[in-house]
Amino acid sequence: xxxxxxxxxxxxxxxxxxxxxxxxxxxxxxxxxxxxxxxxxxxxxxxxxxxxxxxxxxxxxxxxxxxxxxxxxxxxxxxxxxxxxxxxxxxxxxxxxxxxxxxxxxxxxxxxxxxxxxxxxxxxxxxxxxxxxxxxxxxxxxxxxxxxxxxxxxxxxxxxxxxxxxxxx
Amino acid sequence: xxxxxxxxxxxxxxxxxxxxxxxxxxxxxxxxxxxxxxxxxxxxxxxxxxxxxxxxxxxxxxxxxxxxxxxxxxxxxxxxxxxxxxxxxxxxxxxxxxxxxxxxxxxxxxxxxxxxxxxxxxxxxxxxxxxxxxxxxxxxxxxxxxxxxxxxxxxxxxx
Numbered sequence: 406x407x408x409x410x411x412x413x414x415x416x417x418x419x420x421x422x423x424x425x426x427x428x429x430x431x432x433x434x435x436x437x438x439x440x441x442x443x444x445x446x447x448x449x450x451x452x453x454x455x456x457x458x459x460x461x462x463x464x465x466x467x468x469x470x471x472x473x474x475x476x477x478x479x480x481x482x483x484x485x486x487x488x489x490x491x492x493x494x495x496x497x498x499x500x501x502x503x504x505x506x507x508x509x510x511x512x513x514x515x516x517x518x519x520x521x522x523x524x525x526x527x528x529x530x531x532x533x534x535x536x537x538x539x540x541x542x543x544x545x546x547x548x549x550x551x552x553x554x555x556x557x558x559x560x561x562x563x564x565x566x567x568x569x570x571x572x573x574x
Numbered sequence: 575x576x577x578x579x580x581x582x583x584x585x586x587x588x589x590x591x592x593x594x595x596x597x598x599x600x601x602x603x604x605x606x607x608x609x610x611x612x613x614x615x616x617x618x619x620x621x622x623x624x625x626x627x628x629x630x631x632x633x634x635x636x637x638x639x640x641x642x643x644x645x646x647x648x649x650x651x652x653x654x655x656x657x658x659x660x661x662x663x664x665x666x667x668x669x670x671x672x673x674x675x676x677x678x679x680x681x682x683x684x685x686x687x688x689x690x691x692x693x694x695x696x697x698x699x700x701x702x703x704x705x706x707x708x709x710x711x712x713x714x715x716x717x718x719x720x721x722x723x724x725x726x727x728x729x730x731x732x733x
Contacts, residue, residue, distance in 0.1 A: 527628045527708060
């Protein structure tokens with residue numbers, strides 16, 4: 406596992422250098438990256454929730470880019486996971502509250518909403534295009550995995566809205 | 575849940591003044607017994623909201639999560655245990671997330687306590703599948719009680 410030194414301005418080049426795929430997935434990735442890049446290079450002002458979530462991601466990476474960042478031997482967050490996390494942020498409806506952002510010991514990025522005790526929704530984003538989610542709604546629970554393509558999966562949005570007790574927008 | 579917390583506090587009150595002797599730990603661990611996960615990363619908890627993030631309980635690639643049995647320890651000794659057994663420079667002990675053994679079982683996770691008894695134990699036998707493990711970790715985090723390290727964040731009034 407290679408550790409990375411990332412800052413706000415060098416995430417994109419790191420990802421771009423790895424963009425050699427020719428598959429359908431790679432093309433989809435390239436399109437998603439282009440969308441994120443376009444906003445960056447055009448100086449597009451991010452909506453406040455996206456900006457705050459991106460800053461939280463960068464704060465997380467400041468620590469989790471190193472191996473053993475948690476003191477228990479955690480893996481660093483990979484560039485691929487960073488890329489997916491940024492795509493996920495860019496696709497989030499701006500009407501949603503800003504999630505907590507953290508890394509797990511396997512180098513995945515977590516986005517977590519905690520509206521109150523017994524209510525939580527977490528999305529785990531890693532290097533592949535599959536995101537895992539889990540939600541608590543009082544005594545009810547849900548978990549699953551979905552492919553992250555050019556929009557947030559409906560199952561993720563619906564369950565997030567359920568956890569927040571409102572329409573996801 | 576409230577009953578478990580009361581039971582837990584009673585146990586602490588009764589045993590808190592005895593020496594921190596791990597030989598006195600029950601075998602197998604009892605449902606109301608407290609377990610502490612020491613948190614060395616600030617991103618694993620929310621300081622002002624006093625909540626623990628799910629990532630704090632997600633197991634590593636080996637499918638295990640290290641915790642400590644703190645039954646019978648006075649509060650300063652719980653921190654001392656983490657400082658001595660877990661912290662290595664440059665890390666700092668920021669906080670700990672406490673859950674009961676019952677909460678672990680309710681999340682369909684197993685507990686393997688060291689034998690002969692020591693303070694160390696591991697959360698094992700996590701559910702199959704990444705999303706199922708994520709749910710179990712979410713349940714643990716939601717039930718966990720966050721304690722900030724008083725040597726970093728000052729004295730709290732939550733215990």
